[in-house]
Amino acid sequence: xxxPSIRSRRLPILLLxxxxxxxxxxxxxxxxxxxxxxxPERWIIEPLLVPLLFTITTLYLIDGYRTRTEMMSADYTSQxxxxxxxxxxxxxxxxxxxxxxNYPLQGxxxxxxxxxxxxxxxxxxxxxxxxxxxxxxxxxxSVLFIGNSAACKEFREVCASNGMAEKIVCAVxxxxxxxxxxxxxxxxxxxxxxxxxxxxSGKLRTEAIVLKxxxxxMPLDLANQLTELYFRGVPTYTLELFYESYWRKIPLYRINxxxxxxxxxxxxxxxxxxxxKRLFDVIAATTGLIIASPVLLAAALAIKxxxxxxxxxxxxxxxxxxxxxxxxxLRSMTDKPVLSGDNRYTQNDDPRITRIGGFLxxxxxxxxxxxxxxxxxxxxxxxxxxxxxxxxKDYDETIPCYHFRHLVKPGITxxxxxxxxxxxxxxxTLRKLEYDxxxxxxxxxxxxxxxxxxxxxxxxxxxGK
Numbered sequence: 001x002x003x004p005s006i007r008s009r010r011l012p013i014l015l016l017x018x019x020x021x022x023x024x025x026x027x028x029x030x031x032x033x034x035x036x037x038x039x040p041e042r043w044i045i046e047p048l049l050v051p052l053l054f055t056i057t058t059l060y061l062i063d064g065y066r067t068r069t070e071m072m073s074a075d076y077t078s079q080x081x082x083x084x085x086x087x088x089x090x091x092x093x094x095x096x097x098x099x100x101x102n103y104p105l106q107g108x109x110x111x112x113x114x115x116x117x118x119x120x121x122x123x124x125x126x127x128x129x130x131x132x133x134x135x136x137x138x139x140x141x142s143v144l145f146i147g148n149s150a151a152c153k154e155f156r157e158v159c160a161s162n163g164m165a166e167k168i169v170c171a172v173x174x175x176x177x178x179x180x181x182x183x184x185x186x187x188x189x190x191x192x193x194x195x196x197x198x199x200x201s202g203k204l205r206t207e208a209i210v211l212k213x214x215x216x217x218m219p220l221d222l223a224n225q226l227t228e229l230y231f232r233g234v235p236t237y238t239l240e241l242f243y244e245s246y247w248r249k250i251p252l253y254r255i256n257x258x259x260x261x262x263x264x265x266x267x268x269x270x271x272x273x274x275x276x277k278r279l280f281d282v283i284a285a286t287t288g289l290i291i292a293s294p295v296l297l298a299a300a301l302a303i304k305x306x307x308x309x310x311x312x313x314x315x316x317x318x319x320x321x322x323x324x325x326x327x328x329x330l331r332s333m334t335d336k337p338v339l340s341g342d343n344r345y346t347q348n349d350d351p352r353i354t355r356i357g358g359f360l361x362x363x364x365x366x367x368x369x370x371x372x373x374x375x376x377x378x379x380x381x382x383x384x385x386x387x388x389x390x391x392x393k394d395y396d397e398t399i400p401c402y403h404f405r406h407l408v409k410p411g412i413t414x415x416x417x418x419x420x421x422x423x424x425x426x427x428x429t430l431r432k433l434e435y436d437x438x439x440x441x442x443x444x445x446x447x448x449x450x451x452x453x454x455x456x457x458x459x460x461x462x463x464g465k
Contacts, residue, residue, distance in 0.1 A: 012067050012130055012134060013065050013067070015130070016064070016065055016126075016127065016130070017056065017065070019123075019126055020052075020055065020056060020059070020119075020123055021052060023119055023122050023123065024048065024051070024052050024055060024115070025043070025045060025048055025052075027115050027118045027119055027122070028044065028048055028051075028111060028112075028115045029043045029044060031111045031114045031115050031118070032044065032108060032111045035108075035110060035111055035114075037107065037108055037111055038111075044104055044105075047103065047104040047105050048105075050091060050094060050095070050105075051087065051088075051091040051105075051112065051115075051116075054086075054087040054090045054091050055084065055087040055116075055119070057087070058083035058084070058086050058087045058090075058453065059080070059083050059084075059087075059123070061083065061446070061449055061450040061453045061454075062076070062079045062080065062082075062450070062454065062457075063450075064080065064083065064123075064127065067131075067134055068246065069131075070131075071124075071127045071128050071131040072128055072131060072132075077124060078457060078460075079453075079454065079457050080120065080123070080124050080127075081120050081124075082453070082456065082457050082460065083453065084119065084120035084123070085116070085120075086453065086456075087116065088112065088113065088116035091105075091112060091116075092109065092112060095112075141167070141205045141206060141207035142167050142168065142169045142204060142205065142206055142207065143159070143164065143167050143168050143169070143206075143207055143208050143209075143210060144169050144171055144195060144199070144204075144206055144208070144209045144210065145168060145169070145170045145171065145209075145210045145212065146170075146171045146173060146192055146210070146211050146212065146222075146226075147170075147171075147172075147173065147212025147239075148172065148173065148212065149170075149172050149189070151212040152170035152171075152172055152189055152212075153170075153189075155168065155170065155210070155212070155239070156168050156170065156189075162246075162247060167207070169189075169190070169195060169204065170189040170190070171190060171191065171192035171195040171196070172189060172190065172191055172192065173191075173192045173218075173222070192222060196222070196225050199229070200225075206229075207235075208235045208237060208242070209226065209229065209230075209234055209235070209236045209237070210236075210237050210238075210239055210242045211226075211236065211237070211238055211239065212239050239251060239254075240254045243434075244438065244442075248415075248419070248435070249419075249434035249435045249437075249438045250434050250438045250441065251434065252400075252430060252433065252434060252437075255400065255401045255404070255437065256400075256401065259401070259404075260404065260407075262441075264441040264442055264443075265407070265440060265441055265443075266443055266444075267408055267440065267443040268407040268408060268440065273443070276445075277380060277445075277448075278377070278380075280381070280445075280448075281374050281375075281380050281381050282374075282375065284371075284374075284381050285371040285372075285374040285375040285381065286375065288368070288371045289371050289372065289375070292368050292371070295365065295368070296330075296368060296369065299330055299356075299360060299365060300330070302356050303330065303331055303354075303356055303357075306354060306355065306356050307334075309331065309334075310331055311330065311331060312328055312329070312331060312369065313328070313329045313330065313331040313332070313333075313366075314326050314327065314328055315327055315329075315388060316388070316389045317386035317387060317388060317389060317410065318386065318387055318388075318389050318392045318406065318410075319378055319379065319386060319406070319409060319410050320406060320407075320408065320409045320410075321406060321407075322403065322406050324389055325373065325378040325379075325386075327373055327378075327379075327386055328369045328370060328372055328373060329366050329367060329369055329370060330360055330365065330366040330368070330369055331354075331357070331366075332353060332354060332356070332357025332358070332360045332361050332366045333346070333350070333352040333353050333354060333357055334352045334354065344388070344390070344391060345423070345424045345425060346422070346424070347424055363459055364413075364455075364458065364459050365459075367412050367413075370412045371412070374412065378409075379409055379410050379411060379412065380408070380409040380410070380411045381411055381412055381413070381448075381452075382411040382412070382414055382448045382451050382452070383408050383409050383410050383411025383414050383439075384405045384408065384410055384411065384414050384416060384436040384439070384440070385410060385411070385414060385416065385417060385432070385436075386410030386411075387410075395426075395429060398426065399426075399429070399430065399433065402433065404437060404440065405433065405436045405437065405440065407440055408440055408443075413451060413452070413455040414435075414436070414439060414451065415435045415436065415438060415439035415447070415451060416432040416433075416435035416436045416439070417455075418451060418454045418455060418458060419435050420432050420435060
């Protein structure tokens with residue numbers, strides 16, 4: 001039987017950690033030797049723990065150790081370079097501010113810069129090589145979905161939208177035994193008995209098994225075979241867990257009024273998390289407003305010179321526990337947009353967006369005044385998008401459990417904002433809600449740090465709304 005090897009799971013992570021450590025130490029000492037700072041008889045190792053920690057942390061925040069990350073893309077390449085740059089800046093800041101004057105790295109600013117420049121290219125190169133190798137190994141592996149025929153078809157459609165349609169094999173098991181053999185024109189939708197036979201014989205190489213949670217009774221022989229495969233190394237998921245592990249979102253079909261009583265939701269349940277997040281928000285908002293004040297003044301002047309209208313845009317939005325507040329943004333659209341029907345959503349080529357506004361929206365500079373909302377306590381730096389109260393009324397009526405997103409403060413940026421483009425219709429709202437609910441359930445300060453880093457990337461490379 002052909003089962004997933006360990007290299008498809010933990011080994012690549014350990015390999016990358018080991019390579020990153022060895023490459024960083026080697027590149028720094030080689031650069032130091034060429035610059036006459038490090039002697040060939042004694043390498044610098046212990047002082048490199050700080051910059052190495054920063055490097056590993058920033059790469060972790062952009063999923064640089066996650067084997068499912070698309071490392072061949074231009075988007076990941078720019079994120080990778082940005083992560084290395086952030087690690088270098090953090091190293092320089094800590095080295096020359098927090099450490100004493102005799103700290104070994106204080107005479108090595110040029111070596112630090114050269115090291116990070118070189119490792120940004122090297123670490124990206126062997127990550128791409130590992131990515132190719134893993135995908136060659138996984139290329140002929142399938143994801144087996146077991147459920148009724150309707151669920152199988154729906155799962156195939158969702159996977160197609162995520163670029164995985166060709167990997168899916170559906171094992172059909174009806175809630176009631178069929179009165180006649182199942183007929184499928186699609187060779188990737190089969191009865192579960194034949195699929196399991198192919199897995200045991202090695203004809204079907206399997207990356208994962210996904211189980212549709214349903215009311216049907218699973219036959220004992222099927223349960224035993226799945227248990228055997230699980231203990232032999234085949235990752236097995238419920239549908240909800242598969243969504244969370246592969247796509248980092250929550251399938252809306254799973255949401256009901258008792259969903260909140262599951263594990264997680266630390267931000268909503270634990271006061272200590274709320275207080276720590278609030279402290280971070282106040283510090284970040286104060287610092288951000290001070291640093292951004294020259295940019296805000298320049299943007300305000302440009303908006304005023306453009307058409308003489310108001311610089312700031314204010315609108316009623318829904319926040320924590322459905323409380324309304326006035327959000328503040330730089331005006332990026334005409335002063336009196338039409339707010340009815342489809343015009344309630346801003347489109348990519350919306351004629352109401354001004355010339356200056358297009359730049360502000362692309363770089364997300366129009367969002368910066370919301371730091372004042374963060375300082376006041378209406379918002380957090382990170383959280384679900386604060387929606388217009390008129391839209392929220394419609395969403396509450398049409399989307400079950402939409403109000404769950406109001407368990408936390410809305411944010412300037414968030415998990416949905418960095419993973420899904422601007423919502424321009426009700427379908428987009430549903431897709432973004434899947435990401436919002438994932439954030440609410442799995443909140444952590446590490447996740448917040450990852451969102452901040454990816455938001456900076458979006459601002460620098462102009463991929464905002």
